[in-house]
Amino acid sequence: MAWPYWFREAMALNPFDKALFVFGNRQRDKVKLLFWERNGFVVWYKRLERERFKWPTHLEGDTVTLTGQELNWLLDGVNLKAMQPHKALDFQQVG
Incomplete structure (x- = not known):
C-alpha cells in the first residue's frame, strides 16, 4: 500500500492539496512538515534539544x-x- 493511499484513507485528507501537513511524535520533541x-x-524536520512542542490541545478534533x-x-x-514561548538556547558548539 503506497503511503499517499494510506494518507487519504486513514486521515481522509489529500496529500496533494495545497496544504502543509504537520505531524508530531509522541514525545513532542520532533515535528515533520509535508507538502x-x-x-x-x-x-x-525539526528536533528540539530541550523542552517539547506545545501542541494545540485546546482545539477540537484530530485535524x-x-x-x-x-x-x-x-x-x-x-x-x-497560554502564548508562552520556550526559553531561547544559545549553543557555542556541537557535542
Whole structure:
C-alpha cells in the first residue's frame, strides 16, 4: 500500500492539496512538515534539544487548521493556549 493511499484513507485528507501537513511524535520533541510542490513531496524536520512542542490541545478534533502565524509560533515553541514561548538556547558548539 503506497503511503499517499494510506494518507487519504486513514486521515481522509489529500496529500496533494495545497496544504502543509504537520505531524508530531509522541514525545513532542520532533515535528515533520509535508507538502506537495509541483513534482514531488517536500519534508521539513525539526528536533528540539530541550523542552517539547506545545501542541494545540485546546482545539477540537484530530485535524487542526492553523494560520501561518500560529504555525510559526508552534515551531518557535509558543504554547498557543497560554502564548508562552520556550526559553531561547544559545549553543557555542556541537557535542
